[in-house]
Amino acid sequence: EKLFQSNQRFKDKKVVITAGPTYEALDPVRFIGNHSSGKMGLALAHALADQGAEVQLVAGPGKYPIESGKVFLTQVQSAEQMYEQVSSKYGQADIAIFAAAVADYRPAKIADQKIKKSDGSMTIELVKNKDIAAEMGKLKSDNQINVGFALETENEQVHAQQKLEKKNFDLIVLNSLNDKGAGFSHDTNKITIFNRQGTAIPFGVKSKKEVALDIVNAIYDLL
Numbered sequence: 001e002k003l004f005q006s007n008q009r010f011k012d013k014k015v016v017i018t019a020g021p022t023y024e025a026l027d028p029v030r031f032i033g034n035h036s037s038g039k040m041g042l043a044l045a046h047a048l049a050d051q052g053a054e055v056q057l058v059a060g061p062g063k064y065p066i067e068s069g070k071v072f073l074t075q076v077q078s079a080e081q082m083y084e085q086v087s088s089k090y091g092q093a094d095i096a097i098f099a100a101a102v103a104d105y106r107p108a109k110i111a112d113q114k115i116k117k118s119d120g121s122m123t124i125e126l127v128k129n130k131d132i133a134a135e136m137g138k139l140k141s142d143n144q145i146n147v148g149f150a151l152e153t154e155n156e157q158v159h160a161q162q163k164l165e166k167k168n169f170d171l172i173v174l175n176s177l178n179d180k181g182a183g184f185s186h187d188t189n190k191i192t193i194f195n196r197q198g199t200a201i202p203f204g205v206k207s208k209k210e211v212a213l214d215i216v217n218a219i220y221d222l223l
């Protein structure tokens, strides 16, 4: 059911959203990943589609039940695949939202066969993945809006504002882990939204659907 009466204020807007984790393969049966559920990105996709936007959701592994004819799902595994998909869609987008928990590193080599254990310890060499949000930030034109996320365990306000600058975001959504019921694998979040003027707008603990509407309202204010 809808939380608020829907309007069509994002009619004719095209949106790209990244969501979920990425899985970085080690061998045919193993990967390095994280616990992101993708629920925030999925909620944003539906909130924007409800208000008239056409949404390209580029999501890592997970379940993304699509309840709108205006949400188009492309599923990927790795950060490299996510980068390829986002790159191909970004040029058409009015708004890009980077909600994915992209792996910062991937194994330097993917073994062809299942890695066998041997005596002693094992070291895996990792190489840096491309920063999808930062790369799209370099391509951003005056009529595009980029929105990022940050999850920090210390100096969260300073780190969030540094990420906004570094990645050329128009807004950054800081997810607070400190409060009960907020963060990964929960249905609720506690966020603060920062804009380029350095204004911080704090919100209370809410469902991800309600949080999505707060973010959508903040994006609408920039249009």
Ligand code: CTP
Binding pocket: 018, 079, 098, 099, 100, 101, 102, 103, 104, 129, 130, 131, 132, 133, 134, 147, 148, 149, 150, 151, 163, 167
């Ligand atoms: N992001 C991305 N591609 C990456 C890494 C991050 O698009 N390879 C995006 C995330 O989707 C998020 C924002 O960048 O919107 C910030 O991600 P975060 O992991 O908090 O920042 P990092 O720059 O990776 O810094 P660190 O993990 O060291 O805090």
Ligand code: CA
Binding pocket: 102, 103, 104
């Ligand atoms: Ca990171």
